[in-house]
Amino acid sequence: MGLLSTLALLHLCLCGNTLAQKGVSGSHTDIPRWCGKPYEVGSPNLDPGGQLSPPEPSPSPMLYVQVQSRHTIYVSSENTGEIIVDAGLSYTHGMPFQNVTPTGNNGTAPFGMLEFNIMLEETDRPLVTDAVALNTTGNLFQFDLGVLKPRLSPYNIVIYGTPVRSYRNQSYTATTELYYLPTKSNGSTVKVDNLYGGMLVSNTATNQSFTPLLPFGFYGSCSLYFNYSLANVSAYKDLGFTAVNPVCAYTDGDLGYLFDWIDSVGLWYQYDLRYSYLNLSSVSDQVPLVKDSEYFLSWYTADEPDGTKDALNSTRRAYDLLKREDPYHPTGLVLNCYNYYFDEYASGADYIMEDAYPVGINATWSRRWNTTVNETYGDCGCDDCIGDLRDVSDRLDAFYNYQAWLGEPQKPLWSVLQASIREDYWARDPTPEESWAMMILSFNHGAKAIMSWDFREMSPLNDAHAEMARVATTPPISHFLLQAQPQRIEVKGHDLLDVAYWTLGGQVIIGVANLDYISMNSSVAFDLPGSMSGVASQPWGSLKWEPPQIIRSQLFVMSAKVVSVTSQSHFKQITASSTYTVVDFYADWCGPCKVISPIFEQLAAAESKPGRITFCKVNVDNQRDVAGTYGISAMPTFLILKGSSVKETVRGANATALRTAVLSAAADAAKGSAKSSASFSGSGQTLGSGSGASANGSRSVSAPVIPNMGAMLSSPAAFAQGRGLPQTIVRFLGLYFSTLFSLEPSRAAEESPFAMKKPGGARVGSVR
Template sequence: MIFSSVLFLAVSALFANVGLAQVAGTHTDLPRWCGKAYEPGSPSFDPTGESIPPPASPSQLLYVQVEPRYSIYVGSEITGSFIVDATLSKYFGSKYESLINGIPKLQELLFSIYVKGSVLPLVVNSVQVNSTDNLFDFPLHLLGSPQLEPYSITLSGVSLDGLQKFSATTEIFYLPEKSTGSVTKIDNLNGGLLFRGAGTNNEFQSVLPYGFYGDYSGYFEVNNSNVQAYYDQGFNVVHLVTSFVDGPLAPTLDYLDEIGLKFIYDMRGSFMNLTSVAYQVPLVKDYDSFLIYYTGDEPDGWEYALNSTTLAYNLITSLDKYHPVSLVLNCQDFYYEDYAAGADIVLQDTYPIGINATYSIPFDTYCNFTHGDCGCDNCVGSLFDVSNRLDDLATYQEWLGEWRKPLWSVLQAFDGEGYWQRLPTDLETWVMALLSFNHGAKGITSWIYPSTNALDAAHGAIAKVVTKAPVEGFLTGAQPVKVNVEGLESLDIAYWSVGSQIMAIVASASYVDLRVDVTVELPFAVRAIESSPWGNVTWELVNGNLHTQGLAALATSIIILQT
């Protein structure tokens, strides 16, 4: 983002006045972005804050984790579920002996799951070593009565031969029923959201959010017909760039409730003022169309205090346990652990279109890993910058040893500010969107609406497909599995498996037509192509694999398959 030294000093004063601590990076007297000085003549130095993998163990480790299937349960629900992973890791867990006296041991683990204070197990079962995503149901009433505080959970187990013990802990929220407004929960298995509120008939329904950050004062506040026009384009969520402290907001939110358009509540300008946060949460939490909170807008770029997002998160979740908290990170790798600690959902806003990745035009100076701001931190100006950033954030989260957090993408739908010399095309927009889904994104909110008529329409076209059946069910109901096509590095392919059906997404980042036969070899036999909800690629089955004769530049395709 473009900004001035004066603005840098003003922002610095803001979080200093709030009494926050833990300053990010070094050379804090200099204007910096992502920890790097960016003015001409400023020094080059290590920005610090890089994520590093934990020390690797010299021996194989067994890492057992237990996590509730959903981030919260409410009083009207009857059945809960735990996810149990038993992975072989080089970073986390306890030593695992796969051989006993030279004989392979049985690869099965017996376990019980208890709630603190009870001798009655919630679950008694077993899992295979090096397996993940094992689901085990239990009656929620065994936890006790619904309450605002979490229940403490312990998993205890032993190898089938009885020689090795293991354990894991977690917490589960079993909340009192909410009688007013919406409820949003995270699916800890697949990373999607379940929403109960406007338009769901009081039932939890999966949702794949696709929409825009919205210009409120200049567009959406003007009249409700602008809100309706946005909704009619196919978007199911809007991120209004405003808050209750900026002026009247209730009339617009009332209209969102009326039409069933979900919204993200933005506290970018006030999340470090905890008094203001405490004022705003009660005003927003009971709207029927309220989806999630949003606090830090690129806190890593601005180098806000490292504990700023966590302080806001702790306060918000003490006042409202029924909605997740999100934020967006702009840097490739600048104190990820600290800033991401303040969110349930992490967004990334990589903007690679029309940049000069090595020279900052606004500041007339160079960019590299230790200096400069070129509008896209450590990017190369490729469509793959978007998917690479998602992969990076997933890796940092894995290195923490914590349960994975859902990731979303913020796509570029603008130009200017000195960094971005042109707008994305509609084809580039669709490639960036499908790259995001292929690399695990569970939502997309692009910057900023209204864009051009062409880009608004391009986003609306794909939103109408990915937010509805059958595509939405795959994106929220499973995790993507990557597929490589040898010799065609410009192709990005993934598939999702739900029941007997498979959905495959193909995105070509090549700016020239691929005039070769393309065969996608899947690790299973495909019986039939059921439908192609998106794209103009003609696919056929050859020996159980997907095949097409060439691909147009920047082609995108979604295919539903029967196995």
């Protein structure tokens, strides 16, 4: 996204059309500026203004109730909708909160649950009546879409919440819009998942049912590549890309044949309005030409409006028009500045794209303008960057934080990555290794799509992008990226490693980006949730780092037979992605919990089936919200959940009852179809090499039901290395007597032949 071409073309558009919006943002509008900063030699050094800052915290927490439809739109062919309810405690947003409610005999109790009604504002008709635990977010509630009449304008809905036994002054409200549209008879329909940020698409090819899509592709030149031939469009699609943004529009002439080509190969596209979005009459004229295409994905309005200083209301005006004339498709835009009127420009989008280009810049000197660059002056091609690959992830984190500061529901974030730019701000293009690292960084920090700049020809760098596209856009990796949120891991002592994991059902994927340009050969260990049984597959990269290779990125899947719940939203992800969930509510101080834990893990090893039955553990001291939802008061307690409904409860260390309940659930789970949670197999990519490294095959570990008595008696230490209750008992007794009379029991335990040993001496999930 070249700065010079964008400025020149927008200038021509403004001068040539009297219907275009007037005005620019910021102060000193007579001085050439980018992101509000003067950049020419001799220009003054000025504060650009427009910066967001975190809100001042209150001295005590407030209750911040929010409501939002799960999807940006619903259509009349759907029967059930979902609403997201947040009841978080916040020091920066919300209404006053007292942690007491009245009880009988003039007593009080903690305010733990919020009862609420969600109603249609125009009729006061209730959609949902329920309750939610305080300090929880992302709570989902279903409602019947049949009570609504499909129409093109949105419904206003309102939530009214009070404590279970309310004081008069403790009531909470919030409002939102709900779109329930008539189902289209032709063309595409696209919705955004407001819970996880992914896109769902429908058209004739999907039989009008909604299918998840991870957009991955390029902006591309029409005149130099895409409108040259159908063969070029097909070749691009065949690389493995799922989306494209042709940098042209109907205002450039009759391009109907190009969009017909794109439809014919099944390629989803953003329609580019960058040169006309300021002219609302032109936008309105183009809508009917595009909105009923089979593979039309979204409207792309503004290209770096914060850099070119477009009027602060410009993006919102275009957004409102598009929402009125085509509510069936979302709108996106890209912001180039680190912190310049983010609120105003981002208000005109359903998803926000960032385009920090850090490779080949001088962060303190402008190669183009021959001036210094700092927070108030200059333009180096990457606003407020340090010239590090982490500028990409820092920008995603900043945009996430800005939305949190504003107290708004999070809009999805996309990355526009630097590829081949051909402008003098950048001394060189990224290498394939740097590109892959920026992709993993993007996913690790919450990006839900990747669209790079720009595609003009077949090239090795474009092929490198396609390699990752083929992995990220296909199941199971796409399921993790679209149906869960990344959880970051800090790797102590390794600041240049960026690590995150996603949990879905009984599996975890891990994304690792190494940002060091110096080869390393050392073991790196980090903690993962739950008990991992091994590496199920490795669709990208290599677990083993060997000189002289510099491993830039990797992505692999871990099988977790027992998943440790890390949050309320994590628990909801687990239950939503498996037919049955077996939950062990325990405490570290609970003796009976420790007694029955080996039996629970043995059952998990034998019966866990991705998508059908998942086993998880909830530490009641750390996850009180989850325990409170089910009224857990004694440990251990085991719940058998089908979806979110409790089917059976086992209290205490009752092994017989637990085994009976689990086997019954496993038998029932085997009858139906599994929810999406498949293992990926195929060749991964060893970065720095010319071809993919073979993926590790799936591994499973199972213990025999009847122990091998000969092995146990002849070699008890070796027998103790196995899994199962007999092995656990032998291991316990061996360690007990190994340390009983030792002056250094910890060392004696570590050196005991009965201590558990991992293959190769490495921890499960370690990277070396």
